[in-house]
Amino acid sequence: MDSNVIVALDLDDLDEINKKIKELSTLTRWYKVGYQMLTSLGVKESVRIVKSYDCKVFLDMKLYDIPNTVAKAVKNLSALDIDMLTIHVSGGSNMIREALNSVNPKGNTKLLGVTLLTSFSKEEAKKIYNLDDTIDIVKKFVEIGYKSGLRGFVCSPLELKVLIKEFPDCFFVVPGIRA
Numbered sequence: 001m002d003s004n005v006i007v008a009l010d011l012d013d014l015d016e017i018n019k020k021i022k023e024l025s026t027l028t029r030w031y032k033v034g035y036q037m038l039t040s041l042g043v044k045e046s047v048r049i050v051k052s053y054d055c056k057v058f059l060d061m062k063l064y065d066i067p068n069t070v071a072k073a074v075k076n077l078s079a080l081d082i083d084m085l086t087i088h089v090s091g092g093s094n095m096i097r098e099a100l101n102s103v104n105p106k107g108n109t110k111l112l113g114v115t116l117l118t119s120f121s122k123e124e125a126k127k128i129y130n131l132d133d134t135i136d137i138v139k140k141f142v143e144i145g146y147k148s149g150l151r152g153f154v155c156s157p158l159e160l161k162v163l164i165k166e167f168p169d170c171f172f173v174v175p176g177i178r179a
Helices: 014-024 035-041 043-052 067-078 093-102 122-129 134-147 157-166
Strands: 006-008 030-033 056-063 084-088 110-114 152-154 171-173
Touching: 006 014, 014 035, 014 043, 030 043, 035 043, 035 056, 043 056, 056 067, 067 084, 067 093, 084 093, 093 110, 093 134, 110 134, 122 134, 134 152, 134 157, 157 171
Parallel strands: 006 030, 030 056, 056 084, 084 110, 110 152, 152 171
Antiparallel strands: none
8 A cells, every 4th residue: 555645633631542543544555743742642562552553643733943952852753763754844944953953863754744724814924024925935835945955845735836846856745725
C-alpha cells in the first residue's frame, strides 16, 4: 500500500483515535497528529499510538520561536521517530537553518515549512502581508524556506500547480482548501 493520503487525527478521545487508525490503516499509513490530540495525550503518547499500528506520523506543530528554541524542539521531537514535522517559515531563515541542522541524523524526520494557513482568506492575507494574492504570499514564503534549505512545504491545493512548476525539487503536503 502506497497511499499518500494523510488522515487528520483531530480527536482527543483515546478509544476514538485507536478505532480510527485501526479502521483506516489498511488504506493509508499516514496520520496527522495536531494540537487536539497533543493537548489531550501528549507528544510521546500520541506518537507511540500511531507507531504501534506501524504507521507514519505527520506531527503538525507549526513550530515558531527563536532559532535556538525551535532547534531544541526539533532535536527532541525528531528523536521520537516522527516522519514529518512542521515549522512555520515566518520564523525566518536562521530559525529554519537551525531547525534543519537539529534533525536527528539517525532518524527519518522531514521538516515541512508552513507558509500561509489554509484558513486564511484572501482578504485577511492581504491585510497582514500587504500582497494582493495568496499565491504571491505563499511563493514568497516558499522562496525563503527554499533558500534556507527546506525542500518540503505545506500549501493549499490552489497553489500546488504553481509551486510544483517553480520548485520542482520540492514536495508539498496539501491539508485543506483555502477559502
